[in-house]
Amino acid sequence: MSVWTIILAAGQGSRLAQAGLDTKKQFLHHEGAPLYWKSVRTLASVPAIKGFVFVFPPEELDACTKDVESLSSTDDLSMPCLCVAGGARRQDSVFSGLQALPKACSKVLVHDSARPFASAKLAQALISALEHGAEAAIPGLPVTDTIKVIDQDDTVTQTLNRSELRAVQTPQAFDTAALIRAHLACEKKQLSVTDDASMIEATGGTVRIVPGEAGNIKITTPEDLSMLNAQAPQTMLPCVGWGYDVHRYGAGRPFRLGGIPVDTDIEVIAHSDGDVLLHALADALLGCLGLGDIGKHFPDTDAKFEGIESSILVNEVLQEVEKKALTITHVDLTVIAQRPKLASYRERIQKNVANLLRIDKSHVNFKATTEEKLGFTGAKKGIKAVACVSAMYPANQQA
Ligand SMILES: Nc1ccn([C@@H]2O[C@H](COP(=O)(O)OP(=O)(O)OP(=O)(O)O)[C@@H](O)[C@H]2O)c(=O)n1
Numbered sequence: 001m002s003v004w005t006i007i008l009a010a011g012q013g014s015r016l017a018q019a020g021l022d023t024k025k026q027f028l029h030h031e032g033a034p035l036y037w038k039s040v041r042t043l044a045s046v047p048a049i050k051g052f053v054f055v056f057p058p059e060e061l062d063a064c065t066k067d068v069e070s071l072s073s074t075d076d077l078s079m080p081c082l083c084v085a086g087g088a089r090r091q092d093s094v095f096s097g098l099q100a101l102p103k104a105c106s107k108v109l110v111h112d113s114a115r116p117f118a119s120a121k122l123a124q125a126l127i128s129a130l131e132h133g134a135e136a137a138i139p140g141l142p143v144t145d146t147i148k149v150i151d152q153d154d155t156v157t158q159t160l161n162r163s164e165l166r167a168v169q170t171p172q173a174f175d176t177a178a179l180i181r182a183h184l185a186c187e188k189k190q191l192s193v194t195d196d197a198s199m200i201e202a203t204g205g206t207v208r209i210v211p212g213e214a215g216n217i218k219i220t221t222p223e224d225l226s227m228l229n230a231q232a233p234q235t236m237l238p239c240v241g242w243g244y245d246v247h248r249y250g251a252g253r254p255f256r257l258g259g260i261p262v263d264t265d266i267e268v269i270a271h272s273d274g275d276v277l278l279h280a281l282a283d284a285l286l287g288c289l290g291l292g293d294i295g296k297h298f299p300d301t302d303a304k305f306e307g308i309e310s311s312i313l314v315n316e317v318l319q320e321v322e323k324k325a326l327t328i329t330h331v332d333l334t335v336i337a338q339r340p341k342l343a344s345y346r347e348r349i350q351k352n353v354a355n356l357l358r359i360d361k362s363h364v365n366f367k368a369t370t371e372e373k374l375g376f377t378g379a380k381k382g383i384k385a386v387a388c389v390s391a392m393y394p395a396n397q398q399a
């Protein structure tokens with residue numbers, strides 16, 4: 001059985017926008033990734049699931065497609081991820097997703113990215129429920145409030161028998177062909193619905209209920225946002241990484257420090273661009289991550305790093321920082337050189353490193369010193385740099 005999952009992330013989040021939230025809820029940052037990715041991390045562990053189709057707002061499709069590629073490679077997700085543009089209504093977005101499914105996909109889960117806490121066990125139970133011949137299986141919880149029907153004047157017209165009621169959630173599981181048929185039929189009848197199971201019901205199919213999960217809430221209002229933090233209590237622990245690098249002076253690369261070109265006739269011998277400060281910084285970041293050193297990640301025997309800008313190397317290390325949800329808190333950088341004089345570059349280097357690390361410049365300290373004409377720096381044969389990075393990492397993860 002080939003099961004794919006459609007992750008719906010094309011909504012406008014208008015109820016939260018009205019409450020002043022600038023970012024659409026599916027793109028809120030959560031556990032080091034956009035919220036929509038949380039469900040992928042959960043559902044990818046279900047053996048029957050073979051791929052994902054993401055539905056994004058059309059205006060954000062290109063940027064989101066790149067993000068999905070990068071998240072998928074960071075998480076080593078070994079299954080296909082397709083991205084398509086959604087429509088005005090939820091059901092239009094689902095239909096876009098259905099059209100992107102491969103022919104081999106016999107069953108499909110449709111899931112709101114706004115429900116980030118659905119479990120893999122729930123998805124598995126839904127898939128199993130389909131095996132007994134139903135066109136759809138959906139999670140539902142008994143309602144605990146008494147539900148009244150009202151008219152336009154807010155007058156109660158009926159009290160429903162709550163033992164017959166279920167509050168339904170996503171993911172909802174479907175026989176793919178049946179769901180496509182139901183969508184086409186509802187489109188013809190111009191039927192607007194709030195979930196996909198309603199379409200199966202409207203076209204005479206069978207929808208089974210499996211027990212839903214109390215924690216599987218849909219982030220809809222500002223009150224729900226507090227659940228994001230409540231669900232992920234983050235105890236952060238401190239760590240420190242230290243980096244050191246040396247470059248010899250001689251005919252080679254133009255002098256750069258902290259990503260800034262330095263106006264001097266001194267050149268640096270190097271395989272990369274020879275930015276000794278960014279190399280020390282990259283080593284210190286790798287130190288925090290427990291991932292060795294830049295020699296291991298970017299060997300100077302590899303032609304692809306020849307002449308490479310060191311900020312590119314730092315950016316690659318920063319992807320690891322992101323992956324481990326490390327928060328960089330402070331950076332202290334020291335350059336040791338007899339020449340050139342560097343005092344006038346202090347602010348530019350500080351600002352550039354802060355931009356590179358996406359932290360405030362008040363947390364980047366840059367200083368330069370000499371070794372009183374001693375040693376190889378004193379003899380003006382080369383330059384060295386040391387970097388110290390302080391960071392915080394989530395306690396539930398190795399630094
Ligand atoms: N045109 C739409 C509308 C909704 N959704 C998705 O459907 C899920 C459930 O919808 P809802 O919670 O209503 O999200 P929004 O439509 O974004 O929120 P709002 O109704 O407040 O605008 C969300 O994951 C949302 O991204 C979608 O993909 N395409």
Ligand SMILES: C[C@](O)(CO)[C@H](O)COP(=O)(O)O
Nearest residue numbers: 090112168169170194195218
């Ligand atoms: C599909 C759903 O999550 C089931 O509860 C719900 O109907 C979506 O409704 P919304 O108004 O699009 O949030």
